Structures are given as C-alpha cells and as structure tokens.
Amino acid sequence: MERAMRHFTLDEKLAQSGNRPTGFDYMRIGLSLAVVAMHSVITSHGVAAEIPLWTSPLRPYMRAILPMFFALSGFLVAGSLLRTPALSQFLGLRAIRVYPALVVEVFLSALVLGPLLTTLPLTAYFSDPVFRLYLLNVTGHIHFLLPGLFHDNPFPDTVNAQLWTVPYELICYIGLSALTLVGLRKRPWIAPAAVVAFSLVYLAARLIRHHGELPFILGGIPGSVLVISFLAGVSIFFYRDRLPWSLPLCVLSGVATALLLSVVPFGDYVVAPVAAYFTVALGVTNPRKLRFLQGADYSYGIYLYGFVIQQTLMAIFPWARIWWLNILLSVPAAALFAACSWHWVEKPALELRRYLVPRGKGAKTLQPEHSEAKPILQPVEPAVLPGRQTL
Template sequence: MTSSEGGARTIGQRVAETGGRTTGFDYLRIGLALAVMVWHSFPISYGKPFETMVLGGWARPTVAFILPAFFALSGFLVAGSLERNTSLLRFAALRAIRIMPALGVEVLLSALILGPLLTTVGLAAYLSDGEFHEYFLNVFGIIHFDLPGLFETNPIPRIVNGQLWTIPYELECYAALAALAALGLVRRPVLMLAAVTGLQLALMAITYQPIVFGSPLPELGGVFSGRLLVMSFLWGVVLFRLRDRVPFSGWLAAIAAAVSVALMLVPLGDALAALPIAYAVAYLGLQQPRSTPIVALGDFSYGIFLYGFAVQQTVASLGAWTHHWYLNLALAVPLVTLFAAFSWYGVEKPALALRKRLSVLDPVDAWIGSAQGRLGSLAPWARTEGRDGIGA
C-alpha cells in the first residue's frame, strides 16, 4: 500500500502491515546459514589455497556478503527486541539465553564426544592436553579452534569449529548496542544515526589511513574485517529505529545490493559496504513469501551455524573420496539438519521459555533505575513498549 499522503512507503509502514512478523526473515536466516555451509564446503574440500583464490577474484562478493548480511539481519531484529523490553538488564539476559545454552552444548559435544571418537592421540593424552581444557573457553566467547589430534590430515587441518570466529564480534555488537542504549541514543534515533555514522567514519579512517600516507593499495582478498560485521549490525539497528523515515523500495534495495557487490570487488571497499548490505537485507526480510515446512518447523539457523563446520570437517576426515564440495554438502547437510533440530527443540526453544522467569531481575533493575535517578542520568534507556513485534 502507499502512504495516504502520496509519499513513498516507509520501512515502518511495511513493519506495521506485517505485524512485525515476516517469513522473509525466516527464509533469510535459513538461507544464509546454509550459504555458510556451501562456502565452507569448498575450502574444507580443497584447502586454504582455494579459499585464497576465490576471495581474491570476481566471486568474492558471493562469499563476503553472507556474514555481514547475517549481522545486519540480527541488528534489525534485535533492535525490535530492545525497543520492547523494559530494561537493559532484561535485554542482556535475553541475548544470553539465546546464545549461550546452544553454544555451550555444541562445545561440550565437540570436546567430549567428537574429540574422543576421532582423536589420533590416546584418550588420556587427549583429556590432559591444554588444548582440550582451553576449548571450553569458547562458551564465553574466548575462541579456540583446535582439539588435540583432530582432523590432522584434513585439507584444512586441526580446525574443529572455524565458524566460531564471529562469536566475539556478535558479543561486541550487543555490547555496543547496550552502550548506545545506556546513553539514551536508542531513544533518540537521529542521535543514534549520528553516533553510528561517526563509527563508520572512524572505520573508514582506520582502513584508508595507510593509503593516505603513501602505502600501496593492497590486493583484493580476505573475507573482511570483523569491524564490517559490527557496522552491518549497527546499520541494521539504525534502519529499524529510523524505519518511519526510510523508504521501503525494491529499486533502492536493488541499488544497495549492486553497490555492495561493487564495493566488495574493490580493495578496501568493504569499509563502505555495511549500510547498503543492511538495507538490502531489511528489504528482503520484510517480504512475506508463503510459509513452508522449511521455516514452519522451527528456527534451525543457529544450529546449522553451530554444527555445520564440525560436521563438514568430520565428513572430510573420512578420506580423499569426500574431498569434493558437492559430496561434502550431500553428506553433511542431512546430519547438520538433525543436529540443528536437536539444538532447536532440545536446547534453544526450552531456553527461550526462560523469558517468562526474567521477572526475577526486576528488583535489580529497579535498583539500577534508582541509582541512575540519584546520579541525575540524562540518558536512561528505553522503558516504553514498542509498537511492532519485530525481534525476539
């Protein structure tokens, strides 16, 4: 529908039309999680040189778009959650119960079942190795990729959970959003836009400073900086908070996607790609295609992300005959889907049920609010209910 005043329809109007619940975001989550597996099937099958070749060539945007899109999607949805929640403390607790239980179970299964089954060292040596002990720090976002004696002869040797490198940046995103909320900027979208724009300019300055001072332009390559992930998340938040002022346009989304691709084909262009990626993702997510069992059965995307790499590495360890990307996917995807279903029904969904018990935090939240009042805080976080149902 079009605005009654004849103006362009906005993202906010689209959110209101859909009641804040769209299958577009559901399909995007699953699609992006599977896209990560598709990409990983190549280096897992052919090794690091293949990864370097792809990331230095024309196909780079097809890979480099995936994770920033995931983070932009998260930012858009999490902004809705923050807007609806009555306290920053409750918001932090919600993020913790969404991330930590499933991550913890995956880490435990990798270390205590997968490791002992596949390690090339004795069980006693495995359990006493420092790598084994350090691996449990993954639960807290302190990432360790290796377990003793695992995947030693794989095309990508030793790495058990290569995808976990993004977890610290996800935690950084939540910390940045919490800081913006504590400063009151989430309640003031224009000021938040200014703050995120400032961060974007700082990223650009850091990225391009060596070139300004005479360093040669680097060759195209590398997936991207983790800073791109954080900026994609923050621009997703900004688009949600400014939803009543941002047009909802297919043409604009197509232009944004094209600009993103072009920037990712230019050395250091990633520093500018976060905003167009976030807009393209928000537009796609706000579509409403027909629901199918792919999304109706549950949100398997986090489980696919968590278990994909370890299962694909396990497949690759079966022998050289599996070292073809299509065989890796054919064997790994069904197994990963089963693990993702277990993660959703056995861990994530029960953990999310704990949301009803977060009222136990109310006395602490009241004390924090009282302390803020005594300090004369000029920027308390939002305490009003949001209008829309976006986020969780």
C-alpha cells in the same frame, strides 16, 4: 499497477505482514546454508583452492553473507531492546539465546567427537592444555583446536573455524548496551552517529596499521565491518518509519552492495549502511512460509554444527573431498543437528524468558521520540552469525 509502484516505508511494509514477515526467517536459513556451501571448498580442498574464489565472480556474494547477517541481527535485536524495560533483562535474553546451544556444541565437540576421532591416547587428549583452552569457547573466548583432531584434513587441525564471529557478536551487544546507557532509546540519532564514528575509527586504524595505505582485502570481511553492519541495522530499525521501501530500491541496494564488495576501491569502508538496507528490505517481505520452518529457527544450529560436521565427514570419508559432494552430505547432517539443537536446547532455553521478563512487563515497546510506529517482530530472538575469520 499504481499500488505496485508505490513507495512504502519499511514500517508500512512490515505492517502488511502483521509485523511478522517471513523474509527474515528465509534469510537466516539461506545465509546459514550459504556459509556451509562456502566452507565446502576449504574443507574439501584446502586454503589454496579457496583463494581464487575471492577474486572470482563469486567474490561479492561470498563477502556479503556476514555483513548481511550482522545487519539482520542489528535490526531484530534493536526491536528486542525496545520491548525490554530493563537493560539487564535485554542482556539476559541475549544470553539465553546465545549460550545454551553454544555450550552444548562445545561440549559435544570436546567430550564426544574429540575422544572418538583423536589420534592421541585418551589420557594425553584430556590432559593436553589445548583441550582445556577449547572449553573456553563457552565464554566467547574462542579457540579452534582440539588435540589430535583433523590433522590430515585438507584444512588441517581446525574444529570450529566459524566460531570466530562469536566475539564480534558479543561486542555488538556490549556496544548496543553502551549506546542505550547514553540514551539511544530516546535519541535514535545516536545509532547512525555511532555508525559514522566507528567507520572513521576503523578507517583510521587501517591507515595507521598500514602506514597510510589502504591495502586490497583479498578474503572475507574484517570483524570491524561486521560490528558497523550491526549498528547500521540498529539505525535502520529506529528510522524504519522514515526510510522508504520499494522493489527498485531493494534491487538497487543489492547491486550497490555487490559492487562495493567487489570492484569499488575501498568499498568495505562504506558498504555497511547499503548492505544493511538491502538486508532489511528483503527481510520485511513476506513470502509464504514452508511448513517445516513454522515455529522454528534452525539457522543458529546450522551455524554451530556446519563446519565441524564438514571437517568430520572429510576426515572419515576421504572419497568425499569434492566440494559439491561435501555440500550434499553436510547440509542434511547440519540440518538434523540444528533441528535437535532447536527442539532440545534452544527452544527450551527460550522458555526462561518468562522469568526474565514477566508477562505484561515487556509488552510495551519504548518508541524513539520521532516514531509512532507499532511494535514489530514480536518473537524476535535472532541467531548468532556464521562465518570464518579473515584478517
């Protein structure tokens, strides 16, 4: 009983699992599937059917998904940063995690799915400027349309709405690199200072844009809050040996996150640190890992293929345009594509790590000055995050 009531630090909680907790694995899969479930309404019934959800009891859960994903990414990527001697190597690791699977998905959509489903002649399809713009998705410059696709769907024309988060993920990596150049590795206070600074800049920008007012945000979380959530996750990583963990604190942070994202006025502007703590507090737990998840991370593939699979199913099978039937059909299909993506694209691409960080050169983790914590989460290569753009 005394042990159950004890307050560990986050780092001590990590040590209980040998610094390889399964909580983060379950969170990535769970959040990815939650996005597919959330998109089932708009892909089955259209925008008008989704709008009421943002003022329903589901509002805090729907709005928490992306901040939690970005906070999770920030915490894990910070660990990768400290394990990597050179910034160029760190960026290389991020590139081989993000781009190979993204490139494959973009080309499959444009060169296989598009020609099969387009309502245009193939010559018109391939010569359309929209087709060429879509290929820019491989660079992180996101475009959502392909010529003649999904025009009669409940959510018309859009192929890959979830890719809107990719530029924000890239901004996070660039921002983290900039903080590293000014000394983040040795001066960890830079990370929480950046959280405060970016939050103030975001608040000022909203005030200026809306002439001194802060309007109620009906839909999902703006991209700026996602970047702040990422930085909050980075901050928690650097101070993991000082921040406490306990079940009551975990529950309290979860309740606070839900309230800030639903009923607290202007909660969006302060939710990032709270949501980040809740995310990490769950992530450092260590439930038993299911066999089919061992050695694999299917969350990125579910993110990449979930929305386009839903749109495809709704186009081919109009009778399936019911949200729950959408989920029943799209989740297994997305999981299948995700498994193929992991085993045939992502995992082989990650083998390139040996050339970026030769064996032995990346083993030493650079710790911040105040920390005596052991290196954690050795195989960290988190997924890019799913979602759909909101203003």
